[in-house]
Amino acid sequence: MHAIIYTEFGESNVLHLVEREVPLPQPNEVLVQLHLSGVNPTDWKSRSGSSGKPAFPEIVPNQDGAGVITAVGSAISPERVGERVWVYEAQHNRADGTAQEYIAINAKNAVELPESASFELGASLGVPAITAHRCLTIGESGPARLEAGSMSGQTILVAGGAGAVGHAAIELARWAGATVIATVSSDQKAQYARSAGAHHVVNYREDDAAEKIRSIEPGGVDLIVEVSSVTNLDLNTQILRPSGAIAIYASGSEPLSLEIRTMMRLNARLQFVYLYLVDDQAKAAAIADISDALDAEALHVGEDYGLPLVYFPLSKTAEAHQSVENHAVGKVLINTIEAH
Ligand SMILES: NC(=O)c1ccc[n+]([C@@H]2O[C@H](COP(=O)([O-])OP(=O)(O)OC[C@H]3O[C@@H](n4cnc5c(N)ncnc54)[C@H](OP(=O)(O)O)[C@@H]3O)[C@@H](O)[C@H]2O)c1
Incomplete structure (x- = not known):
């Protein structure tokens, strides 16, 4: 071979x-x-x-x-x-x-x-879907497992909705019943994020991105699935609801510098996610839930699906x-x- x-x-x-x-x-x-x-x-x-x-x-x-x-x-x-x-x-x-x-x-x-x-x-599926599952299940106020309806009432922001992990996060969150907002950097990527199932799409490079997200969810979003925590820190602190969570799964070369008072007043929870260190129980839950999402035909790839x-x-x-x-x-x- x-x-x-x-x-x-x-x-x-x-x-x-x-x-x-x-x-x-x-x-x-x-x-x-x-x-x-x-x-x-x-x-x-x-x-x-x-x-x-x-x-x-x-x-x-x-x-x-x-x-x-x-x-x-x-x-x-x-x-x-x-x-x-x-x-x-x-x-x-x-x-x-x-x-x-x-x-x-x-x-x-x-x-x-x-x-x-x-x-x-x-x-x-592997890396993107398991990572996305873990990001969606870290919150104390969110579900530990994903199934149809388990995220209903929650609003999720998926940063980078046209990326591979972002795509899986949109599809899994949508299947679980969340309202999904995705950020992107271009009209083409906006189309992809919508095709994946995002209810709302916002260009994070535009000055009024926070305002637009607040107009969709005035109380702030429950959870942010974050691909670029340094670049998006300012935006995130404006649109996270009190006691909301940020799941950070990607690293950049710059350090993440936090203003503690701002994060404290949000009672924010930051959870770093590293696929290879997700424990066996959480990984088994991810595999089981992804299998259920597959059975429900909630996951897709290809241009038509973003x-x-x-x-x-x-x-x-x-x-x-x-x-x-x-x-x-x-x-x-x-x-x-x-x-x-
Ligand atoms: N921690 C883990 O276990 C884990 C697991 C999987 C992946 N990762 C890491 O996560 C990163 C993404 O992986 P991927 O496979 O999804 O890559 P990908 O398919 O290339 O997607 C990355 C997406 O992020 C977007 N993006 C970049 N900067 C952004 C910003 N400031 N705000 C919003 N979106 C932004 C990109 O689009 P624009 O540049 O056009 O905005 C692109 O759509 C990689 O660095 C990878 O190594 C880590």
Whole structure:
């Protein structure tokens, strides 16, 4: 089979195509024939490394993917053979990610994908949807689980509604019954956020963004799903309701400098979210709720739903990484079945 590997940190040109044996699943693993690998910023950031050496001699990049189980380990029910699955955290603390034709992976990381869901959707779930779920379930006054109606009465602001995590946050919050406001930087992205299901869209670069959000929700929003906490700090302090929460899932190069009195008078709660440290219970809740949202056909990808798809063949994984690093709009997917 074909796989993409890297043996040292660096630019995308450290990635190259190799031939490998199809792996054998260990007792608690399944073997998945991957159809698509989904690329996230975490994949190029891990590959580019900042210091030291990679933790394994050869690394196959990418955390997310989708495909079909073709074999199972001795501890796994053979009934799972033939199951369509989405794969998450494939390369977390492991050498083997999804930029390859087959992956052997712990059975719990290969989650059933209903017939109604495409492989494109499956390969777009892992990092974005689990992160979005965690951001939506951090509030003491918000729900710990997502299901239809669990966020009704709540107003959520999703910063960056045309981004991959933003898209998943809009769809999950909308499914859970929240009123969703999204911020964007252009008319095209406004259209994407609306197509994803945002009730209201505001351009955060315009001077009256806070005023517009206040006119939609005069009491302030309950929760902000935040991609750029430093740039948006001023806006957020103007539109968060007292005792509201900000879930911060992305970092920038600038430090976040808070005026304590302002945050204290809001009785604000800031929760940083780092996918890889979300505890097992919360992660299992995310997987279960995302599965329910899939069954309810509440999650989508593609231009019509506000997340255009950008495809690369496996042999062009370096270009796929580059595209995400260059802030591609939409979801970057790698076709893992046709290697060239
Ligand atoms: N902590 C975690 O576990 C975790 C998990 C997933 C992702 N992340 C990180 O989160 C970031 C986003 O990931 P992604 O996959 O969603 O990327 P993406 O698809 O590129 O989306 C990022 C979005 O943020 C928007 N944006 C940038 N600055 C903004 C601002 N000041 N206000 C509102 N929107 C803004 C961008 O559009 P405009 O620039 O046009 O506004 C873009 O639509 C990445 O840095 C990634 O590494 C972290």
